[in-house]
Amino acid sequence: MTTPIVSSVAFLPGVTTDETDAPARRTYCTTESFVAVHFEGTGKGRIVFLPFGSMLHVIGRSSCLPAGFEVVFEHRHYNAFEIDVLTRSAPICEPIQAERHAVAA
Numbered sequence: 584m585t586t587p588i589v590s591s592v593a594f595l596p597g598v599t600t601d602e603t604d605a606p607a608r609r610t611y612c613t614t615e616s617f618v619a620v621h622f623e624g625t626g627k628g629r630i631v632f633l634p635f636g637s638m639l640h641v642i643g644r645s646s647c648l649p650a651g652f653e654v655v656f657e658h659r660h661y662n663a664f665e666i667d668v669l670t671r672s673a674p675i676c677e678p679i680q681a682e683r684h685a686v687a688a
Contacts, residue, residue: 616634621662633656641653
């Protein structure tokens with residue numbers, strides 16, 4: 584006998600990747616404003632406030648801030664402390680698209 588196979592990728596809050604120990608390509612919406620650093624091409628850092636309601640895409644661990652994430656906001660890369668991202672923003676869950684493969688009997 585054959586059995587239909589269903590596979591999906593589940594969204595598990597708080598699960599991190601082994602490679603970067605950062606949430607795997609997560610999107611967050613800020614619940615309050617907080618500080619981040621934008622590094623220019625010359626290496627100079629500029630402190631900015633990410634505003635309330637911002638959509639942040641975590642792309643990995645920060646190479647510039649200890650215990651920080653590199654995030655993308657409005658097509659610019661910023662470095663923010665992990666604690667700020669995780670406590671001052673809410674994860675955005677996207678619907679899970681399951682692939683279904685039917686096997687004929």
